[in-house]
Amino acid sequence: MNVRRLVFGLYLALFAGLTVTAWLYYVDTRAEYNLIRASEARNRERLEEAERELQEQEKILQRLRTDPAYVEREMRLQFHFVKPDQSVFIFPK
Numbered sequence: 001m002n003v004r005r006l007v008f009g010l011y012l013a014l015f016a017g018l019t020v021t022a023w024l025y026y027v028d029t030r031a032e033y034n035l036i037r038a039s040e041a042r043n044r045e046r047l048e049e050a051e052r053e054l055q056e057q058e059k060i061l062q063r064l065r066t067d068p069a070y071v072e073r074e075m076r077l078q079f080h081f082v083k084p085d086q087s088v089f090i091f092p093k
């Protein structure tokens with residue numbers, strides 16, 4: 001009878017050890033999963049922002065291709081282009 005209790009106690013200790021090990025593994029895996037989910041959410045936000053910027057850039061590109069007045073205005077603002085009879089005054093900001 002003593003041997004049965006010893007074997008039962010060993011099995012119980014083994015089961016408890018496996019349960020604790022499995023729980024620790026689960027907790028570690030769950031924490032890693034949560035980090036990956038948070039990273040995925042940040043990456044999705046960055047992707048959405050990049051897509052918005054791309055749409056804005058595509059609109060500008062389309063205007064540059066089709067709107068000569070827009071092209072002229074941008075050249076005057078960004079590159080200080082002038083017509084032959086005009087002068088440009090640049091003031092420090």
